Amino acid sequence: MTFGFILAQCLSALSQAAILFFIACGLTLIFGIMRIVNFAHGAIFMLGAYVGLTVLAVTGSFLLSLLLAPVAVGGIGMAFEWIFLRHLYGRREGGAYLLLTFGLAIVLSELIRVIWGPQPLASGIPDYLRGIVVILGQPFPLYRLFLIASGIAAAVAIWQFLERTRAGLLIRAVAQNAEMVHALGTDVALVRTGVFGLGCAMAALGGVLAAPLVTAFLGMGTNVVIDAFVIVIIGGMGSFAGSLIGSILVGFVQVLGAYYFQDLALAFMYFLMLIVLVIRPGGLLGKED
Amino acid sequence: MITRQTMTRRRVLKGTAGASALAAAPGFLRHAGAAAPIRIGIPTVVTGGYALLGSQVIRTCKLVKKLTDARGGLLGQPVEFFYQDTQGDPATCVRKCQELVERDNCRILTGVIVSSEAAAMLPKLEEWNAIFISHGNGDGRLTAELFVPRFFRANTSAPMGARALALYLKDAPEKKFIALASDAAWGRSSNTAFEAQIKKVGKEIVDMVYAPVANKDYSPYIIKILQSGAQGCYVALQGDEARAFYSQATQYGLAERVQFFTEIVAQADIKVLGKDAIGLMGSSRYPLTYDIPQNTAFREAFMREYKNEIPDWTDGEMYQALMILFAAIEKAGSTEPGKIAAAMEDLEVTSVKGPVLMRRCDHQGENQGFVVKVARNDKYAEPVGEIVKIYPREVNTPDCRSSSFSK
């Protein structure tokens, strides 16, 4: 049990956390503003991966795929919100959102199968990210370090966006008290559309980054959406910082679980969530529901 | 007087003839007459995680229909395939099979993808008066603990895949092995068989690792393999899990430190991994490059039909299963499931994988074992698995109704 080994495990956990963070952050932002649980988030993650790989195949540039795929998918998200979701805000029951986003998940997954076919797409790590870094005697993929860096960069960017910009201020205000913001003259509907688009873009970015790791395949969204829910609950629904902490916790729990308790690896994340919810029912940084 | 011996020889010849005619018939012969078609049900995965394998099953069935109809059908009747989408879910599979049997009168079933779907169907075959031939279900228990008389397995099972590799590894330089498998039934089957076999050939197995079904991040397992000090790593993963694992392993440079031996070499994986797949060794359920007339004919017909798509293991195994089925139907002279089952026992067919004997005691097809190494090949656009060693079927198939090998 050398220090190098421990470090390798930690980095591995952080790289997992990075991908989870992209998805969870989008989910929590959407919930914070719109109080809806987006079941289609996994399908959007998958769409991002496929679109990203297509952009890469067409342009040959990984950077372009990192830019274009989230923008495209974010746009699709905004369109979906504009056409469908906005009609539901008056309704009391949450069942409508469930149905709508579940339906979207099914439709989106099938569309991906129809457009791209059942054959998985080749992963595309650009050559400059292909190396292996030896840290304290342990090999570690350069790409995973890149993932960790991307996660940190995104976290900082979003944090600054929420704290320092006017748009961020509006988002936080709407999350707290939509009616008041509306009374003050802001188009709350536009904020909602924007946030849904942003959440989808984040998930899509996660998909583009994950594709070189796991290849793009049908069904890549199915498990990831549940992981994202768990993270958001652990961190606290609607809390951006919570999604960050939750991702890191879950990343570590999954790595440790897989390594030391492989019989129970599946269960570990849920044990964690149970413990957190029993101690703090609103999540670590969330408000009581 | 027709002696028992002559009958046996005729049976083998007829089986082989029927099977090779299937592959070699030119396409311009008269089409099958307007007699009632022979109905074959294909409850496979069209939508869902295993959609790729299902699409391969369907394309091979379509090819077989084309070839069979062109040579006049089977018993003079055209063959008709009824496709249903099971989504890879056992409950849906049973529901679809029920409908195939009761509504469409398809009592011949094949093309099922997931072992748990197959396990759910087995107890119902008697009630349905149906016969089910596996083309690709690997779980050893299906012909052992879960055996039923109406189930036949034409393909190489997971224990058989492990066996061929273990035999090969006896003379390999690697001494310490670690085994990584998916926590699904076939993965457990595979790892258990490999552990038993590798110990038998005098090697050491350091650890047995199981990744949860649908796990996608393999870094903890990769680190475990690196830490274990093993020189060889047995991998019983398939489909998306396998591709994810190999992608990530390449990123860790694992292949330079450890030699991989995989239980299934899939062309789809090679296509995705590209040059990273070269050097991968493993058991092959369908050896593309096997140079016998039946295989050459099939390969050429396939690549002609599907514009230079390389047949994958599902295509080859599906084709073999259908060849064996058709041979049994011809031998029985009937499409009644009970009669087909009786005809299939002890049937020997030379198929795309060589001579296969469908043994009576547990309905496991005795297949030769193939160990391949992925390498570039000028004849094909992608690297393919080149045969390194072939093991005779008697050695490669487990004991009756079990997953272990006493030989």
Added chain:
Amino acid sequence: MSGKAAGCALAVVACALLPFAIPQYSLSVLIEALIFGLLAMSLDLLVGYCRLYSFGHAAAYGLGAYAAALILTHLQLPLPIGIALAVLATTLVAIPIAWICTRSTGVSFAMLTLAFAQLGYAMLFRFRDITGGSDGITGIPRPPGPWGITWFQGKIGYYYLVLGCLIVSYLVCRAIVRSAFGAVLSAIRENEPKAVALGYDTRLYKITTVVLSYAFGALAGALYAAFAGFASPELFFWLVSGRALIMVVVGGAGTLIGPILGGVFFIFLEHELSQVTDLWPLVFGSIFMAFVMFAPEGIWGLLSSRFKPVPGIPSAGPSDETSDAAA
């Protein structure tokens, strides 16, 4: 009111005669559809009457199925007794689950229920020697009943068993929601702090409802295990929970009948669509989205609006009051 009773009687008679009017293969699908209808109705107790959305109802279904599988396969007890014991076992397990989950409300409650369902799913793989791992338990028998009765061993007999269980369950649930107990649930749903202020132990009511919901869900699971002859981990997976929720919402939450119809509709729609086209998920998902946009009160809302007098003032939108009136 008598018109309604006559309508109900007619519906029951029609259901009883169905096996002789439809082809055998459709009967198999119908049995499964009724089982899912029962599952959806059990979830409606939580969703429609307590507004507690559960993402983990697969746990009830799966526990009932596996319990029945183990009891019937190893103990060879008569089928009705085996099913009853499976329901009892699940009910007992549901008590601590309910106690923990009802500490929270809203999405936290939903995620806690999901946690238990996923834990159950993981346990199936951990204890593979008992549960059969990813293959599950196959070859579940239908042992002959007490006093040698065997009519449920055939398909038509089993249909009547499922239909009977469904009708009895519905009547029991209906009695519950119309009783004083149900009135308190209504109060909790509308304004929980007020109910607490009035002196009700709302937590106890919620726990009881969760346990009841699990009990009926387990009945559905046990009936399924004996019908299909197997129990596999997919029964525990969250997709089952999601589908059950969809059935409730599409059928019309808070009506008991609506979710039954929702379950039947869901199964038949999926089954028939997948025969017609490879692209069936596109149509399937779109239909649900269409329900949200154009028929927010679900199937029961659509049906019962035909029997309601035309309202003088158009209602503002879906609300619990109209749903209740329809039930």
